[in-house]
Amino acid sequence: MGTSQRRAVRNYRSRLTERGLARFEVLGRDSDRDLLRSLARRLAEDDAEASRLRAIVDRAVAGEPPRTGGILAALRRSPLVDSDLDFSRAHEEGRKVDL
Secondary structure, X not given: OOHHXXXXXXXXXXXXXXXXXXXXXXXXXXXXXXXXXXXXXXXXXXXXXXXXXXXXXXXXXXOOOOOOOHHHHHHHOOOOOOXXXXXXXXXXXXXXXXX
């Protein structure tokens, strides 16, 4: 490799480092190549979707069971939690039916 090529590679890698990215090699099945590349591209965006995807993959790889109580936590975050709504109904006998 010539001097200019080495300098170009060094500059490219330094630009990646400035963006917080790193280049690395992964061994895997040939059929998973596109999947791994698209996953790496999505994770490199580093937005909310990438954080969610990172957490999902991390849980799947760790082998932990899914957390429970997600619905209860969502209900507790609801804006209606302290609104003192009255959900009681008046009791009515109903109509008489002649059978």
